[in-house]
Amino acid sequence: MKPSPVYQRIADDLRRKITDGTFPPGAQIPTEADLIDRYEVKSRATVRQGLAMLVNEGLIEARRPKGYFVIEHRRLVYRPQAEFRKKPPEVDIFTNLVAEEDGRVPSQDIEVSIIEATGLIRERLKLKEGGLAAARRRVRRLDGVAYNINDSHVALELVQGSEWMHPGDVQRGTDTVLSELIGQQLVYGFHELYLRMPTPSEVHRLNLGAGVPVAEHISTSFDADRNPIQVTVNIVPGDRHVIVFETHRETENHELPRIPWGAP
Incomplete structure (x- = not known):
C-alpha cells in the first residue's frame, strides 16, 4: 500500500491532537519551524500543505503574524420551528433565539431594496415573470461576529410605502406589519433545508473561513x-x-396546503 504524502500525515497527526484535546479550542498550533523539526521534514511548503488541509476543514485558522490557532466553536442553537413561537411583538426573532445566551450581545445590519424576483422567490410567491419583490436583507451578529444571514422577500405591491420597508429595526415586528396589511395572520410555514458550500457573496457577508459549509x-x-x-x-x-428540531404527535387530522413548486 502506497504511504500517504508527508503533508497528509502531518495533517492527520495534528487533527488527532485537536480531537483528543491536546490542542484545545483557542490553543496555538506549534510554529512552522517547530513542525519542521517535529516531523523531520526539509520543506516549509510541506508543513504549510498540512496546515492548509486543516484550515480547509475549518479546524484551525491563521492569525498572522502570530501563527495558527484551533478554532473555538461557540455554537448558537438555531430552531427553524421558532418562527411562530409566541413572543412579545417588539422582540425580534433573532433576539428571542439568543435570549438565553449568557453575556452575548445580538445585533443586525439591515438593508431594504426593490429587486426583480429570482426564480426561487418568484416560484414560491407565485409572482409573474419579471415581477418585483421587496427584499429585507439582514446579517445577524453576536458580539460583533456575523452568525447568519436572514433575507426576507415579499411582493412589492403588498408592502410598498409601509413600515416593512423601513431600513432599520421594526420594533413591533415585520410579521405584525404583514398581518395588518393582509388583514389576517401568517399561520403556516413550509421549511426547506439544503446543505452546501457558500457562494462568494455569502462568504463575504459572513466572513467565512475556507472550507466552512x-x-x-x-x-x-x-x-x-x-x-x-x-x-x-x-x-x-x-x-x-x-440546528435543533422539536417534534410532537398530531392529535387531529390537519390537511396541509399543497406546495405550488412541487416539494414533497
Missing part, C-alpha cells in the same frame, strides 16, 4: 387562505450553529 433554510409563510406571503432565506454557517 452552510445550511440554507428557506421558509415560506402562508396566510389562512393558503396564499404564500413571505419567503425568508436563512444562511446558517456550519461552524457556528447546531
Whole structure:
C-alpha cells in the first residue's frame, strides 16, 4: 500500500491532537519551524500543505503574524420551528433565539431594496415573470461576529410605502406589519433545508473561513387562505450553529396546503 504524502500525515497527526484535546479550542498550533523539526521534514511548503488541509476543514485558522490557532466553536442553537413561537411583538426573532445566551450581545445590519424576483422567490410567491419583490436583507451578529444571514422577500405591491420597508429595526415586528396589511395572520410555514458550500457573496457577508459549509433554510409563510406571503432565506454557517428540531404527535387530522413548486 502506497504511504500517504508527508503533508497528509502531518495533517492527520495534528487533527488527532485537536480531537483528543491536546490542542484545545483557542490553543496555538506549534510554529512552522517547530513542525519542521517535529516531523523531520526539509520543506516549509510541506508543513504549510498540512496546515492548509486543516484550515480547509475549518479546524484551525491563521492569525498572522502570530501563527495558527484551533478554532473555538461557540455554537448558537438555531430552531427553524421558532418562527411562530409566541413572543412579545417588539422582540425580534433573532433576539428571542439568543435570549438565553449568557453575556452575548445580538445585533443586525439591515438593508431594504426593490429587486426583480429570482426564480426561487418568484416560484414560491407565485409572482409573474419579471415581477418585483421587496427584499429585507439582514446579517445577524453576536458580539460583533456575523452568525447568519436572514433575507426576507415579499411582493412589492403588498408592502410598498409601509413600515416593512423601513431600513432599520421594526420594533413591533415585520410579521405584525404583514398581518395588518393582509388583514389576517401568517399561520403556516413550509421549511426547506439544503446543505452546501457558500457562494462568494455569502462568504463575504459572513466572513467565512475556507472550507466552512452552510445550511440554507428557506421558509415560506402562508396566510389562512393558503396564499404564500413571505419567503425568508436563512444562511446558517456550519461552524457556528447546531440546528435543533422539536417534534410532537398530531392529535387531529390537519390537511396541509399543497406546495405550488412541487416539494414533497
